[in-house]
Amino acid sequence: xxxxxxxxxxxxxxxxxxxxxxxxxxxxxxxxxxxxxxxxxxxxxxxxxxxxxxxxxxxxxxxxxxxxxxxxxxxxxxxxxxxxxxxxxxxxxxxxxxxxxxxxxxxxxxxxxxxxxxxxxxxxxxxxxxxxxxxxxxxxxxxxxxxxxxxxxxxxxxxxxxxxxxxxxxxxxxxxxxxxxxxxxxxxxxxxxxxxxxxxxxxxxxxxxxxxxxxxxxxxxxxxxxxxxxxxxxxxxxxxxxxxxxxxxxxxxxxxxxxxxxxxxxxxxxxxxxxxxxxxxxxxxxxxxxxx
Amino acid sequence: xxxxxxxxxxxxxxxxxxxxxxxxxxxxxxxxxxxxxxxxxxxxxxxxxxxxxxxxxxxxxxxxxxxxxxxxxxxxxxxxxxxxxxxxxxxxxxxxxxxxxxxxxxxxxxxxxxxxxxxxxxxxxxxxxxxxxxxxxxxxxxxxxxxxxxxxxxxxxxxxxxxxxxxxxxxxxxxxxxxxxxxxxxxxxxxxxxxxx
Numbered sequence: 001x002x003x004x005x006x007x008x009x010x011x012x013x014x015x016x017x018x019x020x021x022x023x024x025x026x027x028x029x030x031x032x033x034x035x036x037x038x039x040x041x042x043x044x045x046x047x048x049x050x051x052x053x054x055x056x057x058x059x060x061x062x063x064x065x066x067x068x069x070x071x072x073x074x075x076x077x078x079x080x081x082x083x084x085x086x087x088x089x090x091x092x093x094x095x096x097x098x099x100x101x102x103x104x105x106x107x108x109x110x111x112x113x114x115x116x117x118x119x120x121x122x123x124x125x126x127x128x129x130x131x132x133x134x135x136x137x138x139x140x141x142x143x144x145x146x147x148x149x150x151x152x153x154x155x156x157x158x159x160x161x162x163x164x165x166x167x168x169x170x171x172x173x174x175x176x177x178x179x180x181x182x183x184x185x186x187x188x189x190x191x192x193x194x195x196x197x198x199x200x201x202x203x204x205x206x207x208x209x210x211x212x213x214x215x216x217x218x219x220x221x222x223x224x225x226x227x228x229x230x231x232x233x234x235x236x237x238x239x240x241x242x243x244x245x246x247x248x249x250x251x252x253x254x255x256x257x258x259x260x261x262x263x264x265x266x267x268x269x270x271x272x273x274x275x276x277x278x279x280x281x282x283x284x285x286x287x288x289x290x291x292x
Numbered sequence: 293x294x295x296x297x298x299x300x301x302x303x304x305x306x307x308x309x310x311x312x313x314x315x316x317x318x319x320x321x322x323x324x325x326x327x328x329x330x331x332x333x334x335x336x337x338x339x340x341x342x343x344x345x346x347x348x349x350x351x352x353x354x355x356x357x358x359x360x361x362x363x364x365x366x367x368x369x370x371x372x373x374x375x376x377x378x379x380x381x382x383x384x385x386x387x388x389x390x391x392x393x394x395x396x397x398x399x400x401x402x403x404x405x406x407x408x409x410x411x412x413x414x415x416x417x418x419x420x421x422x423x424x425x426x427x428x429x430x431x432x433x434x435x436x437x438x439x440x441x442x443x444x445x446x447x448x449x450x451x452x453x454x455x456x457x458x459x460x461x462x463x464x465x466x467x468x469x470x471x472x473x474x475x476x477x478x479x480x481x482x483x484x485x486x487x488x489x
Contacts, residue, residue, distance in 0.1 A: 123429075130430055256430045267394035269465045269481060277464040278456045285455025 087213065087280045089203040098205040099272050105208065106261060110254055118255045126255050128172040133249045134184075135164050135171025140226035144187035148195045148290045153185035160184065187290065189226070190219025194287035203276055208250075211279035315412070317420040320446040321437045322409050324357040325424070328399065329407070350396045359447035360388045362440055366449060367462045368470075375475045383475075386482040387462075393486055420446070 089095065118126070138161035145154035160176040168175040176182045193215050201214025212220065224230055229242060237245075268274035331337065331349045364384045365372050375383060406427040413421045419440045426433045438450040438457075450459040469478050 127429060253430075256428070263394065267390075269462070269485060270468060273465045273468055274461055277461050281456040281460060282454050 085280050085284050087200050087203045087276065089276065091202060091204065095203060095205040096272055098207055099275070101207060102205065102210055103265075103271075110251065111258065114251050114254045114258060117251050118258070121255075126252055129252050130256070131164070131168070131174050132171045133252065134174075135161065135168070136228055137223070138164075139228060140189070140223045141185060141187045143226050144189055144192045144223075145185055147192045148187060150185070150187070150290065153187065156182050157185050157187075186286075188219055188286075189222030190216040190283070191286045191290050192222075193219060194283065195290040200280070200283070203279075211275055213279075213283075216283065317439045317441075317446040318409055318412050318422045321357075321422045321424075321439060321448065324353055325407060325409075327353050332399070347396060350399065351392050354392060354396055357448055358388075358391075359440060359442055359449050360384050362442070362447070362449040363387070363459065366459045368466060369463055371467065371470045371475075374470070379475050379479060382479055383482070386479065386486060386488070389486040389488070390482060391458075419449075421452075 121129075138157055142154050142157045142161065145151075145157055159180070160182055163176040163180065163182075164171045164174060167179070174184075177184070198215050200216070204212045204214065204217060206212045206217065206220075209220070229237075229245065232242070264274070264278075265271045328350055331346055331353070334346075336342075337346050361384055364380070364387050367387070368375065368383070372380070407424055408427065409422065409424045411423050413423065415421055415438065419438060422437045422439060424435050424437070426435055434454060436452040437448050438452065439446040440449050441447075450457055452458070466478060469481065
């Protein structure tokens with residue numbers, strides 16, 4: 001009888017997905033969920049973690065109008081998706097000038113320099129260099145994860161920082177990920193400010209850096225203050241040398257992304273608007289993630 | 293006891309189709325993505341001259357994978373009704389070409405990325421988000437496919453990359469054009485963009 005009872009319980013649970021509220025994300029450490037399509041193109045990915053997260057439905061989405069019930073040509077957008085997140089852009093004319101400056105800087109400066117650089121420095125070296133630079137941002141990630149009360153993420157970043165700095169020889173290899181399976185836990189100060197409800201203010205395109213806002217600009221300054229290089233005395237490294245290091249970081253980073261900006265620009269009807277919108281959507285996602 | 297067992301059986305039968313249904317959207321998207329990867333990695337299509345064959349094959353997979361009408365409606369949103377039925381048709385065809393030109397043709401360059409499908413999240417009764425991650429050398433890129441059930445099959449109506457919805461991104465761009473110009477103007481712009489002018 002007890003057996004029958006548990007069967008009924010299981011059946012009821014299965015029939016009412018509402019009960020299955022808990023969301024169990026698949027960690028990438030779960031090797032069984034990883035399918036390398038190159039090796040096994042026909043392989044079925046074992047999906048044991050499919051969750052119909054009904055709990056995630058916003059009330060807006062629940063009120064959504066089914067599209068096919070609308071007569072042709074009378075499309076009424078679903079509520080909640082009618083408007084993508086927006087940002088005030090009163091400096092549009094100035095921002096566009098800076099946008100074009102950055103565009104030219106990329107095509108005439110950063111890209112050719114990066115191409116020569118990639119030609120000279122083998123990919124494995126560039127990869128190690130990228131890890132070293134990334135490791136220097138770990139303090140910022142630790143502090144911001146703490147500020148966002150993501151304690152587990154902060155702890156993971158701390159372990160990563162210590163482990164990669166020593167075992168990874170200054171962070172050349174992402175040993176924490178390879179040996180311990182601890183992944184990077186992204187967090188930045190702009191996100192922290194957003195986490196506590198601060199809005200963007202207005203849209204800004206910063207020279208060299210690109211799309212930003214008042215909030216994200218403050219975020220950049222905050223992150224820089226959490227960067228070890230900021231605290232190296234000027235007797236050891238001049239300001240010029242620090243700028244040089246940042247430029248090298250940028251070039252090294254770009255070497256893995258040649259073609260991304262080109263594709264983006266190619267796909268856009270108005271690249272300025274497309275970039276502004278992508279920036280707002282992307283930052284919104286980061287802020288939402290910080291609240292999970 | 294027998295009666296109870298019968299009830300359990302009925303309940304179980306009702307439960308299983310639900311379990312099967314939960315993975316259908318993910319399987320549909322993954323199946324198409326795998327097909328694209330197969331084309332990209334096909335050794336017989338490695339040469340530079342077979343690039344066009346590759347592109348055509350990928351476009352054909354895209355035709356079965358996406359619901360371009362739904363995609364167009366959602367992109368234009370409230371502006372959709374400003375288009376005449378002919379203009380709507382023309383828009384769908386041009387928009388499809390734009391996406392094919394810019395995305396299908398670009399992915400021909402990618403071959404060694406690993407793609408992991410993680411889970412499904414239901415958005416509405418008819419729509420589901422299939423979540424995947426593309427693993428590149430220096431970063432992981434989350435790519436979510438939003439799918440809708442049309443005539444029994446799951447078709448993609450939006451792709452969200454790192455939180456950036458394709459539909460929302462184009463909607464913002466098109467809205468700026470349509471706020472002070474007629475639909476014909478947007479159609480002309482698209483024609484120029486895809487080289488049909």
